[in-house]
Amino acid sequence: MRISLAALALLAAPIAAHGATLRVCSDPNNLPFSNRAGQGFENKIAELVARDLGMTLTYTWAAQHETFVKRTLNKHACDVVMGVPEGYDEVDQTRPYYASTYVFVARRGRARVASLTDPRLHTLKIGVHLIGNDPAPPEAALGQEGIVDNVSGFMIYGDYAKPNPPARLIEAVEHRQVDVAAVWGPLGGYFAKVSPVPLTVTPITGTHGFAPLSFRFAIAMGVRKGDVALRTKLDGVIARERSTIRNILAGYGVPLVDLKGGADD
Amino acid sequence: MRFRFALAAFSLTAVLSAALAEDLGSMMQDDRQWVMPAKDYANTRFSKLAQINAGNASQLRVAWTFSVGSNHGQEAAPIVIGDTMYVVGAYPNEVFALNSATGDLKWKYSPRVDPSSQGVACCDVVNRGEAYDNGKVFFNTLDDHTVALDAKTGKELWAVKLGEITQGMTITMAPIVVKGKVLVGNSGGEMGVRGWLTALDENTGKIAWRAYSVGADKDVLIGPRFHPFYKKLIGKDLGIATWPPGRWQVGGGPVWGWISYDPKLNLVIYGTGNPGPWNSNQRPGDNLWTSTIFARDADTGEAVWAVQLNPHDLYDYDEINENLLLDLPIAGKMRPVVVHPGRNGFMYVIDRATGQVYSADKYDNQTSMFGVDLKTARPVMNDALKPLLGKNISGICPASPGVKDWQPTAFSPLTHLLYIPHQHLCMDYKTSEVGYIAGTPYVGATVDMYGGPGGYRGEFAAWDLTKRTKVWAIHEKFPVWSGTMATAGHIAVYGTLDRWFKVVDDRNGKLLYQFHSPSGFVGQPITYQGADGKQYIAILDGVGGWPGAIANAEIDPRVRNGALGFAGAVGDLPGVTSGGSTLLVFALPGGGSNAH
Numbered sequence: 020m021r022i023s024l025a026a027l028a029l030l031a032a033p034i035a036a037h038g039a040t041l042r043v044c045s046d047p048n049n050l051p052f053s054n055r056a057g058q059g060f061e062n063k064i065a066e067l068v069a070r071d072l073g074m075t076l077t078y079t080w081a082a083q084h085e086t087f088v089k090r091t092l093n094k095h096a097c098d099v100v101m102g103v104p105e106g107y108d109e110v111d112q113t114r115p116y117y118a119s120t121y122v123f124v125a126r127r128g129r130a131r132v133a134s135l136t137d138p139r140l141h142t143l144k145i146g147v148h149l150i151g152n153d154p155a156p157p158e159a160a161l162g163q164e165g166i167v168d169n170v171s172g173f174m175i176y177g178d179y180a181k182p183n184p185p186a187r188l189i190e191a192v193e194h195r196q197v198d199v200a201a202v203w204g205p206l207g208g209y210f211a212k213v214s215p216v217p218l219t220v221t222p223i224t225g226t227h228g229f230a231p232l233s234f235r236f237a238i239a240m241g242v243r244k245g246d247v248a249l250r251t252k253l254d255g256v257i258a259r260e261r262s263t264i265r266n267i268l269a270g271y272g273v274p275l276v277d278l279k280g281g282a283d284d
Numbered sequence: 285m286r287f288r289f290a291l292a293a294f295s296l297t298a299v300l301s302a303a304l305a306e307d308l309g310s311m312m313q314d315d316r317q318w319v320m321p322a323k324d325y326a327n328t329r330f331s332k333l334a335q336i337n338a339g340n341a342s343q344l345r346v347a348w349t350f351s352v353g354s355n356h357g358q359e360a361a362p363i364v365i366g367d368t369m370y371v372v373g374a375y376p377n378e379v380f381a382l383n384s385a386t387g388d389l390k391w392k393y394s395p396r397v398d399p400s401s402q403g404v405a406c407c408d409v410v411n412r413g414e415a416y417d418n419g420k421v422f423f424n425t426l427d428d429h430t431v432a433l434d435a436k437t438g439k440e441l442w443a444v445k446l447g448e449i450t451q452g453m454t455i456t457m458a459p460i461v462v463k464g465k466v467l468v469g470n471s472g473g474e475m476g477v478r479g480w481l482t483a484l485d486e487n488t489g490k491i492a493w494r495a496y497s498v499g500a501d502k503d504v505l506i507g508p509r510f511h512p513f514y515k516k517l518i519g520k521d522l523g524i525a526t527w528p529p530g531r532w533q534v535g536g537g538p539v540w541g542w543i544s545y546d547p548k549l550n551l552v553i554y555g556t557g558n559p560g561p562w563n564s565n566q567r568p569g570d571n572l573w574t575s576t577i578f579a580r581d582a583d584t585g586e587a588v589w590a591v592q593l594n595p596h597d598l599y600d601y602d603e604i605n606e607n608l609l610l611d612l613p614i615a616g617k618m619r620p621v622v623v624h625p626g627r628n629g630f631m632y633v634i635d636r637a638t639g640q641v642y643s644a645d646k647y648d649n650q651t652s653m654f655g656v657d658l659k660t661a662r663p664v665m666n667d668a669l670k671p672l673l674g675k676n677i678s679g680i681c682p683a684s685p686g687v688k689d690w691q692p693t694a695f696s697p698l699t700h701l702l703y704i705p706h707q708h709l710c711m712d713y714k715t716s717e718v719g720y721i722a723g724t725p726y727v728g729a730t731v732d733m734y735g736g737p738g739g740y741r742g743e744f745a746a747w748d749l750t751k752r753t754k755v756w757a758i759h760e761k762f763p764v765w766s767g768t769m770a771t772a773g774h775i776a777v778y779g780t781l782d783r784w785f786k787v788v789d790d791r792n793g794k795l796l797y798q799f800h801s802p803s804g805f806v807g808q809p810i811t812y813q814g815a816d817g818k819q820y821i822a823i824l825d826g827v828g829g830w831p832g833a834i835a836n837a838e839i840d841p842r843v844r845n846g847a848l849g850f851a852g853a854v855g856d857l858p859g860v861t862s863g864g865s866t867l868l869v870f871a872l873p874g875g876g877s878n879a880h
Contacts, residue, residue, distance in 0.1 A: 162565030
């Protein structure tokens with residue numbers, strides 16, 4: 020697969036929206052999802068999609084921060100964003116192609132926590148991700164339980180000058196800075212898999228009392244609002260390549276859960 | 285006359301033809317110039333020029349225009365030194381020097397701003413203006429540099445880097461110069477940035493002092509000179525103790541607004557932003573010193589007093605708005621005060637020497653707080669409207685941008701009125717169906733904003749600070765996100781998001797002149813006299829900023845929660861404007877005149 024690294028040059032290139040080119044906007048520094056070297060599972064799935072549709076894959080790289088969609092997809096710098104959660108309304112969505120769950124990541128041999136109602140959460144040192152002023156689900160749930168003083172926050176955007184900024188939370192587990200990280204499954208699963216320190220990954224349970232907070236999300240691809248033609252093509256690929264996609268995700272240690280509604284497996 | 289400020293002001297009219305003073309404090313009294321975005325240290329944005337006045341403003345016309353060449357939100361005020369105007373555009377922050385009468389370009393400076401800074405700025409890539417002192421022009425770049433230029437040539441004298449964009453910090457505020465120090469504050473509270481105000485030596489850029497908004501007393505520059513009026517603000521390391529362990533380290537309280545200076549008390553006075561980035565249930569406590577007004581020694585940065593306006597802020601009510609230094613009658617006696625039109629919707633009148641709050645009146649629709657308890661300076665919260673997870677809450681007023689955001693007011697000592705450009709928005713907190721998921725794009729998709737009671741979304745109001753009431757108001761379709769100014773010619777000036785440049789009679793709000801401009805306004809008007817003896821009014825157009833980003837095509841108006849909820853409130857904006865970057869300069873027709 021040819022991957023263009025000269026991404027910014029493409030901003031000005033008059034490429035037909037749905038010609039022979041699959042134009043993807045992607046974060047150059049955000050494993051396990053994507054990076055500039057094409058090592059993320061979203062890179063692999065993008066390659067799969069391009070191959071299936073007989074298109075050439077090109078990237079526009081941009082940090083997936085708050086203004087990501089408006090700076091990229093909405094400015095026609097690309098036509099596809101590989102991962103958006105179901106219900107995210109800034110884009111039009113394909114059918115979901117996987118679903119995952121928040122997980123607890125801990126060093127092997129430590130008390131293995133699974134439930135959000137486990138009383139040990141009041142005393143263990145817990146790490147969570149922080150984003151803007153909006154809570155990610157584990158931060159909100161722990162606060163609701165009054166679990167505050169033993170919780171440490173790690174900015175999801177972190178220091179973008181370093182590789183894969185969200186990985187600092189997993190490193191905090193490795194370095195014993197925290198006992199357990201409550202983290203989105205793909206991140207936890209992948210970094211536990213490649214960690215030099217043996218780690219356990221446990222899907223978070225006991226979440227019912229925290230509704231409407233949700234800890235499982237289905238993930239779809241996103242296209243510009245109104246781009247029905249491309250969405251339809253992508254839906255076709257997702258249906259045809261279901262097992263290959265599943266294998267790619269499994270290879271990255273992504274904890275998979277059953278898709279909620281809409282999916283046919 | 286009740287306002288001592290006014291007595292001093294009018295004795296200076298006679299010196300209009302005298303040589304230009306060189307001391308910054310004197311220069312700001314010379315109304316031929318506009319030497320800082322706030323016009324003067326007291327942040328009055330009032331000029332004694334009256335060639336353009338309520339009687340002839342209807343004859344205004346465009347004298348010249350200039351493009352700053354970048355279609356982002358243009359929030360900057362130009363400044364005028366002698367016969368030169370200096371203007372800075374939004375990212376990539378180019379600076380232009382122009383002949384203030386003819387618009388001829390004298391020089392241009394183009395910083396090499398890191399393009400990735402665009403991706404980390406929270407709310408469009410704005411810049412609010414420059415500062416001047418001793419032959420140097422100072423400004424900040426989005427990627428955290430403060431730069432000094434030779435005012436005559438545009439040559440870079442020094443540039444210092446004050447933060448890392450890769451860690452979410454940006455700088456958007458206009459610096460000010462006080463006694464040879466350039467004061468600069470940072471932006472990025474939602475990104476986990478720890479707020480600070482930094483003083484730089486104007487000759488070298490070397491840091492003289494830095495005062496953090498959160499953390500230990502030694503970092504906040506709280507020491508023996510600190511005497512807050514309210515007991516709850518007395519204690520050791522409250523910038524740590526009022527947070528759960530460690531939360532302060534990413535506690536926010538950025539300093540991205542306006543700074544005032546009282547030469548007599550030698551105090552710099554400014555407000556800090558909201559706490560971040562933790563969910564409010566994860567940061568129990570008052571979260572000092574966020575959403576707080578500080579008074580600091582101008583030489584050392586030591587805190588002298590502070591008052592927190594929004595302890596444990598729940599609504600994103602930054603208190604970085606301007607602080608006007610005025611003399612007002614308090615209990616029958618004239619007092620030097622700070623007037624702070626709060627983001628939370630209260631008009632604070634605070635003793636300038638002690639930090640005591642004398643009054644805090646609602647100046648627009650406000651439902652989230654019942655009032656301010658003057659014994660403690662703490663707002664009395666309406667518990668029914670506290671955002672709770674799992675609960676949809678409607679009718680929170682004001683919405684997150686507050687009754688008024690950064691857009692500065694102006695005060696006329698002739699009318700004794702404060703002119704307030706502001707929004708009139710409420711919001712619903714919706715329990716988000718989608719929490720943020722790592723590896724996916726993020727929007728703060730939890731609030732939905734809409735026009736407040738009466739259906740309008742913005743207002744230009746005149747507030748009587750003595751009678752503590754609104755005297756008149758002009759309702760606008762959209763939030764009024766431009767600054768304003770007033771003059772001795774009895775005019776007040778502002779611009780609207782739907783492209784109208786407006787001049788009104790400052791006594792009654794009567795519309796005197798309007799011009800349909802290329803793009804909507806989020807900039808700040810100024811006035812000055814050119815070398816030709818003519819009075820000019822200048823303002824940048826170019827819609828953008830928090831509400832306007834939707835109109836410069838960066839946010840899809842079909843997404844109601846785009847731009848942190850603002851898209852819902854201004855979804856019809858793209859139907860009336862698109863982006864722009866034009867400096868508009870207005871004057872009366874005919875040759876120069878020295879009419880007063």
